[in-house]
Amino acid sequence: MSEQELGNILAGIGPLDERAAAEAARRLDELTKPPGSLGRLEAVAQQVAGIRGEALPELGRKAVVVMAADHGVCAEGVSAFPAEVTPQMVLNFLGGGAAVNVLSRQTGAEVVCVDIGVNAMLSHPLLRSHKVRWGTANMAEGPAMTREEAVEAIRTGIEIARGLADEGFGLLATGEMGIGNTTASSALLSVLTGEEPAAVTGRGTGIDDARLRHKQEVIRRAIAVNRPDPNDPLDVLAKVGGLEIAGLAGVILGAASRRIPVVIDGFISSAAALIAARLAPLSRDFMIASHLSEERGHARLLQELGLAPMLQLDMRLGEGTGAVLAFPLVEASLKLMREMATFGSAGVSQAAGETPAGA
Ligand SMILES: Cc1cc2ncn([C@H]3O[C@H](COP(=O)(O)O)[C@@H](O)[C@H]3O)c2cc1C
Ligand SMILES: O=C(O)c1cccnc1
Numbered sequence: 001m002s003e004q005e006l007g008n009i010l011a012g013i014g015p016l017d018e019r020a021a022a023e024a025a026r027r028l029d030e031l032t033k034p035p036g037s038l039g040r041l042e043a044v045a046q047q048v049a050g051i052r053g054e055a056l057p058e059l060g061r062k063a064v065v066v067m068a069a070d071h072g073v074c075a076e077g078v079s080a081f082p083a084e085v086t087p088q089m090v091l092n093f094l095g096g097g098a099a100v101n102v103l104s105r106q107t108g109a110e111v112v113c114v115d116i117g118v119n120a121m122l123s124h125p126l127l128r129s130h131k132v133r134w135g136t137a138n139m140a141e142g143p144a145m146t147r148e149e150a151v152e153a154i155r156t157g158i159e160i161a162r163g164l165a166d167e168g169f170g171l172l173a174t175g176e177m178g179i180g181n182t183t184a185s186s187a188l189l190s191v192l193t194g195e196e197p198a199a200v201t202g203r204g205t206g207i208d209d210a211r212l213r214h215k216q217e218v219i220r221r222a223i224a225v226n227r228p229d230p231n232d233p234l235d236v237l238a239k240v241g242g243l244e245i246a247g248l249a250g251v252i253l254g255a256a257s258r259r260i261p262v263v264i265d266g267f268i269s270s271a272a273a274l275i276a277a278r279l280a281p282l283s284r285d286f287m288i289a290s291h292l293s294e295e296r297g298h299a300r301l302l303q304e305l306g307l308a309p310m311l312q313l314d315m316r317l318g319e320g321t322g323a324v325l326a327f328p329l330v331e332a333s334l335k336l337m338r339e340m341a342t343f344g345s346a347g348v349s350q351a352a353g354e355t356p357a358g359a
Contacts, residue, residue: 117243157250175320202296
């Protein structure tokens with residue numbers, strides 16, 4: 001895909017349907033509860049109505065897309081775990097034994113596992129093989145990937161999301177696996193917001209203080225060596241990003257282009273969301289932030305996106321675990337709108353209109 005073709009897809013992402021969202025808001029106010037009392041569930045119901053263009057949408061099947069890739073920057077010793085864990089965990093996803101598999105079974109979601117850049121030969125009937133390259137290069141020495149590879153990974157994500165939409169999936173979530181990917185995510189966040197690397201770089205899989213300082217130094221070096229242009233999201237993504245991050249940005253853009261809500265997981269998924277938002281600002285309206293990760297920088301990242309997380313469970317795992325946990329909340333918001341009685345139908349008195357005299 002050329003950048004021109006990508007540009008055409010981005011230009012096709014439209015705003016929310018304000019009429020449908022307003023109709024949902026009116027409907028919510030007719031239900032047997034004080035106006036606004038279901039809080040954020042009401043906001044989500046209105047958002048999804050605006051996304052789907054109807055006041056009482058049905059979403060159907062749901063899936064979490066788990067993009068896996070490796071990171072050359074692991075050579076610098078930035079993670080508590082070795083890079084071999086990436087392909088090992090992919091096999092674990094395919095065998096159904098990872099946390100995201102358990103939570104997806106719990107919430108009725110499918111796990112779609114994609115090799116977009118794992119540095120190992122992987123083959124499995126359930127694996128979607130779309131390897132753009134065998135892991136990124138070490139960003140502390142030069143660009144992680146070429147601009148063309150970044151575009152190719154985004155295209156892959158767009159096509160996967162659109163394919164799922166065609167298969168009848170109406171609610172998607174982002175998940176990832178890639179040892180070293182909190183380093184790439186922090187680098188992206190630092191460049192795109194101008195924050196100091198130390199302010200937005202955390203412990204990932206659980207590194208100690210000395211290794212955290214080293215990780216922050218590696219990110220400073222990667223930015224100094226590559227000089228990414230903060231106003232050019234593809235340049236930033238190619239130089240200090242990752243293949244799974246690019247792929248997830250594509251999933252989000254593909255979902256938005258098909259007007260499907262997409263639930264964003266933790267720190268790495270949110271970095272992908274920020275790339276998507278910088279490429280196509282309207283795509284933000286299709287995102288639902290699932291949870292606030294423990295990873296340093298996640299609150300800043302969500303603030304930059306203008307998204308409020310639904311859950312705060314002190315999780316810091318990734319894989320899409322927080323996102324699939326938020327699926328039932330999204331579904332609950334729509335079920336309330338569809339099934340609750342109205343004041344009229346249930347014969348319940350509405351609020352007394354005016355403040356009584358003397359009150
Ligand atoms: C067994 C295991 C399972 C995981 N599942 C997700 N991650 C998470 O940890 C990685 C990011 O942390 P860092 O940047 O410190 O390497 C990613 O793969 C992320 O999804 C895992 C990590 C491990 C070790
Ligand atoms: O929030 C996340 O997604 C996260 C945080 C730490 C390690 N892996 C993932």
